[in-house]
Amino acid sequence: MNRRHRAAAAIVVVCAVTLLAAPSQAFAAPAPPGAPAAPAAPPAPPGKSLEDVRLELEGLYAKAASATDAYNLAEEQTKKQSAQIVKLAQQIVKGQARIDDLKKRAGATARAQYRDGGLPPGAQLLLSENPQLFLDGVNRIQQGQKATKDLLGELTRTQADLAAYSKEASLQWTKLEANRVKQEKAKKEINDRITAAKKIEARLKSEERARLLKLEQDAAYKAQTAWLSSGALKGATGGASETGKAAIAFATAQIGKPYVWGAEGPGSYDCSGLTSQAWAAAGRGIPRTSQEQWRLLPRIDIKDMRPGDLIIYHADASHVGMYVGDGAIVHAPRPGRNVTLAGAGSMAILGVVRPDK
Incomplete structure (x- = not known):
């Protein structure tokens, strides 16, 4: 396993530990390899598989993220x-x-x-x-x-x-x-959107929530592994600038704080609230929203990416994370989650921008 794949595996473990430790969550840890199969969980809501539920929740939270950007x-x-x-x-x-x-x-x-x-x-x-x-x-x-x-x-x-x-x-x-x-x-x-998502999650039993989390992790790991295997990071070996290091230090210090839409700290953040405040702390003011960050900041190729750069996600530029190196980002994911580390390729990448270019 090369360094990038080890990093990908480590990111999934970190994310899992962070989510399992989050307050008000009651998720069971995945069984270790070779362990006896767990008893069958209660069936998913009638007419829907847990994968259907995962995709429905993903869609609701994506629409909430777009609306959050419009609000901001x-x-x-x-x-x-x-x-x-x-x-x-x-x-x-x-x-x-x-x-x-x-x-x-x-x-x-x-x-x-x-x-x-x-x-x-x-x-x-x-x-x-x-x-x-x-x-x-x-x-x-x-x-x-x-x-x-x-x-x-x-x-x-x-x-x-x-x-x-x-x-x-x-x-x-x-x-x-x-x-x-x-x-x-x-x-x-x-x-x-958030109310609808919470109602869906509230109907799930603890075993189903654990399986749903595992499905989320598997989907993120699969996307991250495919991204790394594509050679996207080949040649991306640049080091962070001094201002980039300061921005990373601020962003990573917020790990564990909850996502709240429209929040810019200090106790909670949404995705672009985190990145804009991190760069403000580094002495560089940038646009508040992920869509404006994508529209106004200088764009660079992924192969030229360095720590501190911002990765913009989804076709509508509704999400953003800060690249911290080794194929990872720090970001505020969505309602119900905390600021955490994740694989940079675990979501659909639109492009990369550099605040201090």
Whole structure:
């Protein structure tokens, strides 16, 4: 057995131990090789095999993961739009104060003209009999005309800016409300999917839950072994960067903490909450959701992968784990599971991104 296959076997053992030790779980350990066959477990729910149940649960949790990503993205956008609305409101207040000041100045100019008899400055100048006063008056008129023109120009620009700020604030408010609707819709879908999955699991007896866990482990091991055997990691021998090491240290320190959708720590995480917080702890801010991590971070080939890189899973980029080397990832799997180590090839890989490229 080569090093990679030994690593794969070790990962399955670690995952099994982690899951068996998780609170509120009552799973039996698989029988060792050569041991007498265990008594037949009670039958699965009518019309469904345990494999059918496993696939149904997998589908429900996958849909919950997609909805979680949609919720997290809407939440991030809501935060940004709220901050933008506050900023625009401050600009509107400043703009209105500036307009009020400019109007006062314009009014003072008009009142001064009225006190001078209402005659235009040019007419008043022509009535002057003192040549020096005449020349001084010409200069004052030119300065006054420029000041008046500048005042009116600034007033016009400020009013235009105020109108633009108001329009942008209205647009951001519309987007904010739309994202709140998306959040509520995603939240309902998440809760519906997780509730449905929990009801299915609650109907299983302890022996069936143990067999179901074994089926999950077997499926993950089969996928991991096939991935390693394909030579996917051939040439992937690069070491982690310094920031990558810091991100790995943070992520692995969270092992054993529960998955909670929408969580970013410190007591619980969802998949992208774990990876985004790990890289934030390393001093590198990255997008919050797995879909945005896939969309915005630099992509690399698997053969060039190094520890600290993020592996994005499933066609909709709804899951992410951090590669830690030797064919393994650390990730927050799904509701009912804890942050753990797993085989990097145990799920369908979409691609790899590198936060510090």
